[in-house]
Amino acid sequence: MSAASHSRETKGSGVKWVGRAMRRVEDPTLVTGQGRFTADLPAAHHVRFVRSPVAAGVIIGITPPQGAMVFTGKDVAGIKPITPMLHKFNYKPLGQPILAQGAAYFVGEMIAAAVAPTPAEAEDIAEQTEVSIEETTPVIDARAALEPGAPTVHKTIPGNLIVEGRLKTDGFDGVWAGAAHHVTTDIRSHRQNATPMEARAGHAAYDAATGRVTLTCTTQMPHLTRTAIADLIGMPENDLRVIAPDVGGGFGQKMSLAAEYVFLVWLARKLKSSVSWVEDRRENLIASFHSRDQYITLKGAFDADGKLLALDANVLANTGAYSCFPNTCAVEPLMALAEMPGPYDVKAYACVARGAVTNTCTMAPYRGVSRPIITFALERLMDKAAAACRLDPVEIRRRNLVTTFPYTTAAGLVLDEGSYLKTLDMAAQAIDLPAFRARQADARKRGRYLGVGFAPFSERTGYGSPAFAARGMGITPGWETVIISVDPGGFVEARIGSSPHGQGLRTTLAQIIADEIGVAPDRIKIVHGDTDRAPYGWGTFASRSLVISGGASLIAAQKVRAKLQKIAGDMLEAAPADIVLENGNATVAGTDRTLSIAELAREAYTQTHRFKGEIEPGLTESGTYDPSGTFSNACHAAIVEVDIETGKTTIEQYVVAEDAGVLINPMIADGQVHGGVAQGIGNALLEEIVYDETGNPLSTTLADYLPPTSHEIPQIELHHAVTPSVNSVTKAKGLGEGGGIGAPGAVINAINDALAPFGVQIDEMPATPQRVRAALRAAETAA
Amino acid sequence: MKPAPFVRHAPKTLDEALKILAEVAPQDGRILAGGQSLVPVMAFRMARPAHLVDINEVAGLDKLAVEDGKLIVGARVRHATFHRPAAPGPLGALLAVVVRNIAHYPIRTRGTMCGSLANADPASEWCLTAATLGAQMVAKSASGERVIAADDFFEGIMSTALAEDELLAEVRLPLLPDGTKFGFNEFSRRAGDFAMSVALAVYEIKDGRIASPRLGVGGAEPHPRRIPEAEAALDGQAPGDMAFRAAAEAAAAAIDPLEDAQTDASYRRDLVRAVVRRALEASL
Amino acid sequence: MSKKQPITLNINNRDHKIEVEPRKTLVDAIRDDCGQTGTHIGCEHGICGACTVLVDGEPVRSCLMFAVQADGKTIRTVEGLANGDELHPMQKAFMDHHGLQCGFCTPGFLMLAVGVLEREPDISDEDLLDVLSSNLCRCTGYQNIIKAVRAAAAEMRGPR
Structure with a gap:
């Protein structure tokens, strides 16, 4: 066998770790209570913030109790305000002071800080600190904020319009006018909170x-x-x-x-x-931060066969009182602008996406960012179009999903190869639509209302700096670096810039590295989340870490592998390309000449004189990865029952057909989908931050803001398709957000399908029992 | 979210407890029983009692016994006690059904029936049970004891006839005759959440017809109560869909609904209609 | 401040003699005064269940009890679940079935499930599901937690 013929096989045929549902290396610590969370650390001083009790007002005075340690805006006037920047879309910079500087802009804004030896005493002081505020008229709702004559939230943002993105493809009006069907959906997504435990x-x-x-x-x-x-x-x-x-x-x-x-x-x-x-x-x-407070009016022009010809969107996001760093509060409206066409083939696209500042808590990214809302809007539109065109919900989607790749969307994004049609069909097959329709008809005769809803979508993941640069952000994240060191004992440490917090990245990266350098994952430690130890990186968000840190891990591991092969070749007197690394050993292919990787590592540090300057000492390599991004895709389908007397929705069946490319650890991938779907169901049915008209938040406890319990979440049936990504060196795509992106559209479409006999439309999320009953009652009254 | 400071008293005897209560009640003193409602509002500092009289170590308050045709439930008896029938006949079975709707298991291991009654949350399942069954509340203070009928006990949202120096030492629930039918239904957004409406139906069957109906509704008005209009719609009727629907309509019409930012009066009536009929259906 | 009281908390078979204000909740005492930080605080108002521990064998929300009320009582927390290096079947099951992601709610779920199963080993599947709705998890979607608890329940019951 020549060296060339097996050079690409030098990872050997030994144990492979990628693709295995191996248990997580994170778990033993966490199940024994040995995890280290921030609140576990003792401190000499505890801080309690005095927060604004009013939505808008001028601070007249702050009077702490005698002798107490309380800091106010004056004390921290030397700290610059948090002012993220966006150089596009008419964005108006907006700074947030660390402690209020003379005025308060939302209930909860930090006005002062009480400091004491215990949290309880700090709270006592904060409670006794008198804050005198002259209230001004607040603006709570985004539409109200843009009304002529609305109070101005910040003087620097006249008219309260902080960002406005516009896009219209050439020839849009002609395409629009020539269509057979025009369909409109007006959706409202209420404000939500990510609510980490x-x-x-x-x-x-x-x-x-x-x-x-x-x-x-x-x-x-x-x-x-x-x-x-x-x-x-x-x-x-x-x-x-x-x-x-x-x-x-x-x-x-x-x-x-x-x-x-x-x-x-x-x-x-x-x-x-x-x-x-x-x-x-x-x-x-x-x-903390809120999300999802949007109005979207989405109009579609379809031909007689149900093909979407033109899409016209008007997006208005309530961005709250300040702008989040680094994304800016433009993140929701601008993501809607960029991604509204979703997984569908449509050439003519127009969109106006605006963000309005209000006297409410600042908006920031939450799993999926705008996509749960735009998917909800788009999928409502598809169901309405299906009705207009007399097509079933699967068929209209089949006629519109993107099928050729790479596909450049009307907004200029490039969808790499996916399985949009296939996952739709997988979900439809799992649901068995004809059988469901029979069951639905039968149930209706007995006064029970079942419905089915579908939501295919694309999920942009693992995008690097070019994608962020397109947004014009003052800070442009994107790449990741991984530094892998094999120590003289043959143990491996990978230091990463990502910062996982539940995603199991220590496990999946170890799997990737293990395959590359031929050692078991239990010899590999992943170090993250410490700026003294980890290389600069952007952290974990936007379904990016497995793709980008995983890619950087692979690149660094390939360098380590090459070096190990070189050292082994030197020691075993073979060509490096003939060295197979597997099961902890380096072996000359086709022979029994072998050395342990630990022996090679020892050599790399302690016997460098033998390399005669041809191999650098040590075994540390760095890899940096900055990919263009890759789209995973999925189709969610839900069957629900709506209790028409109470308005409550119960999910009977939930199906996800999902394609995230090569799965590094299927168990972890499934867990991400489960968790995303559960949040999406909560978003669709339960969760809502409510303000009263004065800007006072009413959802202040977990008995008012309602993350779902195990009782509200059904079994989630998963089906996988695998389209290896060409834009990701590991061929993996991200999937952290997808579960939450599809659920609102699927669930609320199902509610609408269930309620079709009543002719009602539910276009709000969450689709609370109150809203469902109100719609039914209105229909009953009208009838 | 740390409670404001307070002084805790931990008496061992009832007399001692009542004496302390008499002293501290005027200084914003309160009873601490299971604490499952009080401690959260203290954490939010919406309640900041200066004194807490912790009755968890008071001897005798764990009484659970049947006397004179009544189940006597002392102030320290926890919700979880009722997971298994704690009284003979239909009453024990009824309580075992109701208790599973009270919050969650780890709340039921601490919270007490008397504590729920004294707290008088409009959505409380035990308040509904007491109102529907016509329980008697035994209020004790340093100056004596009085028995308050459920009808007179609940006065409004979180408000009862208890004087500030009175301890709800026990509640007496009448045993139910063999053959008594009962049904319970509750509507909440999530499992274990406060009821947005809840109903309890209890009746006997005489000659195939409903007799002595008791139909209570909670979560819909400032406090749970029996709905005479609904009971009238049931009395003497054959148990079944027609009577149940009539009772549900009557209850929905009779209530004076609580409203909040998300729940208007008509929705509350919708829920009452639903839970009443479903409670009645569950009785079959 | 109100006057501190000396109390003894027996946590995982070890006495902790501490002094606390009456207002200090049990979970704060377990964490701050006894250094057992495996029990977490998620809401401090009794909804999320992250702070669930066993007091005299019963699962309770330790944010809804004052530490002084637990004086002299036997408390079990997640740190006491394993027997030395031998993990409790519930801990193993959570790992085997991917019943945790960030791990913050996990100690509360473990103590809830263990506490209920020790008291009611023959609890019906339906009742067990009802029990698990006591606690909130934001990562897993619950499916794997349910799988894990069912598997551990079977193991804790042993062969029939």
């Missing part, structure tokens, strides 16, 4: 020996947190270390910079001590 927390400790501060916090992006805080405070970045320890879920809420953390670092430096803030659930619900 661990609320946010920060702990900053000053080290007198070095003058450095270590900030441990619940962040999804430790490195940028460090850069941003150093910038805002004006301190050397190397005086700040940021650690993201075990983080109890994020779902986007923990990727945006928390003003609280900036304050903690400032305070630790001021007091030269350790300080802690642990967000309570009420704070999390009213003052």
Whole structure:
């Protein structure tokens, strides 16, 4: 056998780790209570923030109790406001002070900080701190904010319009006018909160020996947190270390910079001590970050056969009082602008996407960002078009899904190869539409109302800096670096810039690296979430880490492998290309000449004189990956029963046919889908942040804001298709957000299908029992 | 979300407890029983009692016995006690059905029946049960004891006839005759959440017809109560769809619905109509 | 501040003699005063169940009990589930069935499930599902938690 003929097979035929549902390396720690979460750290001082009780007002005075340690805006006036930037779409920069500077813009805004030896005492002081505010008229709703004569939220943003993106393809009007059917859907997505089970927390400790501060916090992006805080405070970045320890879920809420953390670092430096803030659930619900507060009017022009010819969208997002760093509050409207056509082939597209500032909590990314809403809008439109064209819901989608790749969307995104049609068919087959229709008809005779809903979608994942640059962000994230070191004992450490918090990335990256360098994953440690230990990177969000950090891991591991082969070739007197790395050994292909990888590693450090300068000492390699992005795809289908007397929806069957390319660990992939679907169902049926007309939040407890329990979540039936990604070196696509993207569209379409006999339309999410009953009652009254 | 400071008293005897209560009640003193409703509102600092009289160590308050045709439930008896029949005949079975709708298992291991009654949440399943069955509340204070009928006990949202120095020491639930039919139905958004409407139906069958109907509705008005209009629609009728629907309509029409930001009066009536009929159907 | 009281919390067979204000919740005492941080705080108002521990064998929300009320009582937390290096069947099952992702709610689920199954080993499947709706998880979608608890329940019951 020549070297050339098997050179690509030198990973050998031994045990393969990629593709295995191996148990997670994260778990033993977490199931024994040995996890390290931010709130576990003791501190000398505890902070309780005094938060604005009103939505809008001028602060007249702040009077702390006698002798108490309370800081106000004046104390931190030297810290720059958090001012993310976007250089496109008429974005108006908006700064958020760390503590209010004379005015408050939403209920929950930080006005002062009480500091005491225990959290309870800090809360006592905060409670006793008198804040005198002259209330002004707030603006709560996005549409109201854009009305002529609406109060101005921020003087720097006249008319409250903070961003406006417009797009219209050439010849749009002609295509629109020539269509056989015109269909409109007006959807309302109410405000939601990502609600990680661990609320946010920060702990900053000053080290007198070095003058450095270590900030441990619940962040999804430790490195940028460090850069941003150093910038805002004006301190050397190397005086700040940021650690993201075990983080109890994020779902986007923990990727945006928390003003609280900036304050903690400032305070630790001021007091030269350790300080802690642990967000309570009420704070999390009213003052962390919100999402999904949008109005979308979506119009479609279809030909006589149900082919979508033109799509016209008007998107209005309520972006809240400030702009989140680094994405800016434009993230929802602009993602809607870019991705509204979804998985469908449509050449003519027009969209106006706006963001309005209001006196409500700031909007920031939450799992799926705009896509749960735009998928909901688009899928409502498809069902309405199906009715207009007398097609069944599967058929109209079949006629419109993208089938040739790469496909450039009307908004200019490039869909790489996917299985849109196939996953639709897989879901439809699992549902068995003809059988369901018979069952549905039978149930209706007995006064029971079943419905089916479909939601195919594309999920843009693993996108690198070019995609972010297209947004014009002041900060352009995208790439990731992984540094792999094999120590002299043959154990492997991979330091990564991503910052997983539940995704099992330590396991999946170890699987990727294990296959490449021929050692078992239990010899591989993944180090993340510590700016002193991990290379600069962007963290974990946007379904990116497995693709980008996984790709960087592969690239770094390939370099390590090449070096191991070189060393082995030197020691075994063979061509490096003939060295097979597997099962912890390096073997000359087709022979029994073998050395353990540990022996090679020892050689790489301690016997470098033998390499005669031809091989560099040590076994550390770095890989950086900045991919263009890859779209995974899925089709969700739900069968629901609507109790027409109470308006309550129960999910009877839930099917996901999903394609995320090559699955590194199918168990973890399925878990991501399960969790996403559960959140999507919660978003579709239960979860809503409610404000009253004065801007007072009413959803302040987990008895008012309702994440689903196990009782509300059905068994989720998963089917996989595999289209290996050509845009991802591991051939894997991301899938962290998809579960949540499809569920609202599928579930609410199913509700509408169930209620078809009554002629009602539910175009709001969540589709609460109250809303369903109100629609039915209106129909009963009209009849 | 840490409670404001308070002084805790942990008496061992009832006399001691009542004496302390008499002292501290005027200084914003309250009873702490299971704490499953009180502690959360203290965490939010919506309640900030200066004194808590913790009755969890008071001897005798764990009484659970049948006397004179009544089930006596002391102030320390936890919800979870009723997971298995705690009384003979239909009453024990009824309580075992109802208890499974009270919040969640780990709440039921701590919360108490008397605590729920004294807290008087409009959505409380035990308040509904007490109102429907005509329970007697035994209120004790340093100055004596009085027995308050359920009809007189519940006064409004979280408001009862208990004086500030009175402890609800026990509740007496009448045993139900063998053959008594009952049905319960509750509507909430999620499993274990507060009821948005809840109904309990109890009746006997005489000559194939409904006799002595008791139909209680909770979660819909400031406090649970029996709905005479619905009972009238049942009395003397054959148990079945027609009577049940009539009762449900009567209940929906009779209530004076609670409203909140998300739940208007007509929705509350819709729910009452649904839970009443379903409770009655569950009785079959 | 109100006056601190000396109490003894027996956690996982070890006495912790501590002094706490009456207002301190059991979960805060377990975490801050006894250093057992495996029990987590998710809401502090009794909805999420992250703080579930066993007090005298019964699962309770430790955010809804004051530490002084647990004086002298036997408390079990996630740190005491394993027998040395031998994981409890419930812990193993959560790993085998991918019943956790971020792991924040996991200690509460483990203690809830173990507490109920120890008291009611023959609990019906339906009742077990009802019990699991006591706690919130935001990552897993529950399906794998249910699988894990059912598998562990079968193992805890042993062969019939």
